[in-house]
Amino acid sequence: MSGAEKKELVEEAKTAGKQFIQDHYDTEFICTDYEIVDPSVQSTIYLNGYVTGHEKEKITVVYSYHTHQVRTVIGPDWFIESEKDKQ
Known part of the structure; x- marks a missing residue:
């Protein structure tokens, strides 16, 4: 995978x-770094990053670049439980 392809995938993700x-948590996600799995x-x-107002709490968005969809979100229980669809 070329550098340009990686950059495009990361921007898409x-x-x-x-x-x-x-959409699901009604807050803004700030990405601070990422890891692309081969x-x-x-x-x-x-x-990897955080949501506005909780800069010290790590949030990870897991994105499939095969299906072009978010698979899951990993983070503190209080954040995961705040998902709008679960309430």
Whole structure:
């Protein structure tokens, strides 16, 4: 995978992750770094960051670049339990 392809995938993942957090948790996700898993292992990008107002709490958005969808969100219980669809 070329550098340009990686950059494009990361931007796609960031956009999808931010929108997912906004839609499901009604807050803004700030991505601070990421990890791309090799496609021969798993087509996943881990977006690490935080949500506005909770800069010290780590939130990870797990994005599949094969299906172009957010798989899940990992974070503190209080945040995960605040998902709008679960209330």
